[in-house]
Structures are given as structure tokens and as C-alpha cells.
Amino acid sequence: MKKIAVLTSGGDAPGMNAAVRAVVRKGIYEGLQIAGVYNGYQGLIQGKIEQLELGSVGDIIQRGGTMLRSARSPEFMTEEGRAEAVRQLHANGIDGLVVIGGDGSFRGAYELVKLGIPCVCVPATIDNDINGTQFTIGFDSALNTVIDAIDKIRDTATSHERTFIIEVMGRDAGDLALWSGLAGGAETILIPEEGFAIDEIITRLQSGSGRGKKHSIIIVAEGVMTGSALAEVLKEKAGIETRVSVLGHIQRGGSPSARDRVIASQYGARAVEVLCEGRSGIAIGMQNNMVVDYDLDVVFNPSDHTFDKQLYKLSKELSI
Incomplete structure (x- = not known):
């Protein structure tokens, strides 16, 4: 390896900049030339x-978003687009590529690997939905944003004695809802990995009201249903009035937490090491508080997706 490139792709996540910084500085430390690809795979095709x-x-470790920016690339989904991406890499003398992003970004890297481009992937998504790693870059920052919102909404819920539904991101993974719901003391948490009975939710709300409880917080992951849809069901079936807050893209922004800055630095540096070892088709992650690397095939195996069932069980036990 003499020259490597780094790109960010997919939805932005706090800590992406810290990962880019780590790749650049670790690479230079190892005597490599480093190139930045702007606007993700689309920018790669365009030679940016x-x-x-x-x-x-310098001065980016504390910034949210990504200095390299990101963009969707329908063109990269075509054979012609990928061929042009490979041509651009060769034309710029690039020997390896670090891809920072989520599942879709990893799949793009996998296609480049099949075309002979050495790639290593760094997981960065607030959804925390990458198989093979316990934590992705951005999850902790987004989690703290959600918890801060829950705390503020709880103040209003208490003052007005109301039930609030808070819809959070996560796509088909419930980690953001589960962790924030437990940390925020939510009475009900709905996640894609576990089914739910609307009658059970109604019983829980009515039971709380019966013992003098003045408010309730329901956290619903977007992969289950929308907050407004849940509100309609509760009103229709039990006459329960609720207020809905959809946190939306506010969860993606803001300065990364200390934890995200640290793991982004660790992941980015390890990605450079893996390329220098002559390896490709590798993802970086964390298991048992240790940085690990593993084959990309693991990421794409649906059976490998797990969530913390004990944490979910605990959340139900503590919200009685």
C-alpha cells in the first residue's frame, strides 16, 4: 500500500469526521498518501x-456530519457506474479504500472488492444495525440526543398530565428505541424485534392512571409504526388522547459524544492497519469492548442480527 482513499456514504452520523481524521493521520503516520473522496460513491464516479x-x-473531531459529505448514487448501482469508479481509483493511483457508513455503504464496498479493489469498512450509523459489531459510530451520540428530548418532553407530560408518544429512528433495528427508552424511564417501548399487543399497552396505561400516575411516555421505533398511527389506534380502541413527537433528523446532528469520538478513532486507525496487512473485504467493529475485524459476509447474513433481549426484559420489569 502506497496510497489509500477514504469516503463516507449513506446517512451521516456523529463521529464520521473523527473516523476520517483517524484514517488520514494513521495513514500518514504509516507513511501512506491519503486521498479524500467527496460525495460518496457518486463523487468517486465523478472523480471528486x-x-x-x-x-x-484539523479541527474536525468535534464536528457532526461529514467533511467529505455524502450523496445517493443510483449510478453506482449499475455495472457501468462501478466500472467508472474502479477506473477513477486506478487513475488516481489508489491502492485501497476505507468506506465509512452503514449497510448500503458496505454493500457498495463489497461490489468493489469483487472488482479487485481492496476495501475495509467502518460502521457509522445511528441505527446500530450492522451485524458483527456491538456498537456503530453515531449510535451513542444519537442516543444522548433522544434521551435529552425524552427528559424535556417528560417535563411537559407531567405538567399537563398527558401521554406522549415519541417516535425515534432506527429503521428495522430497535436499539435506539430500547436504549433510550430504558435510560429515559419510558413506560412502553416498541421495537421491530419484538411483537406487541395493543391491549397490553392500553391495560398498562389504564393501570398507571388508576394508581394516580399523571403521565406516560411511549417510545416507538420507526420500524414498528409511526407515532401518529399508534396515537390513532389508542384513541380508537380506548379513547386515550396522546401527543406525538417525531424526533426525525435531529437525531443525526450535533457534536459526537466522547465515546463516539474514541471508537471512531479506533475504528479508523484499525482500518488503515488492515489495509496495510494486505487484507480486503473486512469490516471493523467492537465485541466485548475490544476492536475487532471480520469478513464482510457476516454483515450481510440476516441470521446474525441480534438485539439485547435481557435489556428489553429489564425495561419491561422496571416500567411496571
């Missing part, structure tokens, strides 16, 4: 590639 130096990534 620039040399990065130590100063290029």
Missing part, C-alpha cells in the same frame, strides 16, 4: 478526489 494532509483534518 483530493489529496489530504495532516492539516486537512
Whole structure:
């Protein structure tokens, strides 16, 4: 390896910049040239590639979003688009690529691997839905944003003695809802991995009201249903009036937490090491508080997706 490139793709996540910084500075430390690809895979096809130096990534570790920016690329989904991406990499003398992003970004890297481009992937998504790693970059920051919102909404819920439904992101994974619901003291948490009975929710709300409880917080992951849809069901079946808050893209923004800055630095540096070892088709992650690397095949195996059942059980026990 003499020259490697780094790109960010998919939805932005707090900590992406810290990962880019780590790739650039670790690469230079190892004696490599580093290039930045702007606007993800679309920028790669268009040749938006620039040399990065130590100063290029100064003062970005604390910033949300991604300095390399991101974009959707329908063109990269075609054979012609991928062929052009490979041509651009070769034309710029790039020997390996670090891809920072989520599931879709990893699949794009996998296609490049099949075309002979050495790639290593760094998981960055607030959804925390990448198989093979316990934590993705951005999850902790988004979690803290959600918890802060829950705390503020609870103040209003208490003042007005109301039930609030808070809809959070997560796509088909319930980690953001589960962790924030437990940390925020929510009475009900709905996640895609576990079914639910609407009658049970109604009974829980009525039971709380019967013992003098003045408010309730329901956290619903977007992969289950929308907050407004749940509100309609509760009103129709039990006459329960609720207020709905959809946190939306506010969960993606803001300065990354200390934890996200640290793991982003660890993941980015390890990605460079893996490329220098001559390996490809590898994902970086964390297991038992240790940074690990593993084959990309693991990421794409649906049977490998797990969630913390004990944490979900605990959330139900503590919300009685």
C-alpha cells in the first residue's frame, strides 16, 4: 500500500469526521498518501478526489456530519457506474479504500472488492444495525440526543398530565428505541424485534392512571409504526388522547459524544492497519469492548442480527 482513499456514504452520523481524521493521520503516520473522496460513491464516479494532509483534518473531531459529505448514487448501482469508479481509483493511483457508513455503504464496498479493489469498512450509523459489531459510530451520540428530548418532553407530560408518544429512528433495528427508552424511564417501548399487543399497552396505561400516575411516555421505533398511527389506534380502541413527537433528523446532528469520538478513532486507525496487512473485504467493529475485524459476509447474513433481549426484559420489569 502506497496510497489509500477514504469516503463516507449513506446517512451521516456523529463521529464520521473523527473516523476520517483517524484514517488520514494513521495513514500518514504509516507513511501512506491519503486521498479524500467527496460525495460518496457518486463523487468517486465523478472523480471528486483530493489529496489530504495532516492539516486537512484539523479541527474536525468535534464536528457532526461529514467533511467529505455524502450523496445517493443510483449510478453506482449499475455495472457501468462501478466500472467508472474502479477506473477513477486506478487513475488516481489508489491502492485501497476505507468506506465509512452503514449497510448500503458496505454493500457498495463489497461490489468493489469483487472488482479487485481492496476495501475495509467502518460502521457509522445511528441505527446500530450492522451485524458483527456491538456498537456503530453515531449510535451513542444519537442516543444522548433522544434521551435529552425524552427528559424535556417528560417535563411537559407531567405538567399537563398527558401521554406522549415519541417516535425515534432506527429503521428495522430497535436499539435506539430500547436504549433510550430504558435510560429515559419510558413506560412502553416498541421495537421491530419484538411483537406487541395493543391491549397490553392500553391495560398498562389504564393501570398507571388508576394508581394516580399523571403521565406516560411511549417510545416507538420507526420500524414498528409511526407515532401518529399508534396515537390513532389508542384513541380508537380506548379513547386515550396522546401527543406525538417525531424526533426525525435531529437525531443525526450535533457534536459526537466522547465515546463516539474514541471508537471512531479506533475504528479508523484499525482500518488503515488492515489495509496495510494486505487484507480486503473486512469490516471493523467492537465485541466485548475490544476492536475487532471480520469478513464482510457476516454483515450481510440476516441470521446474525441480534438485539439485547435481557435489556428489553429489564425495561419491561422496571416500567411496571
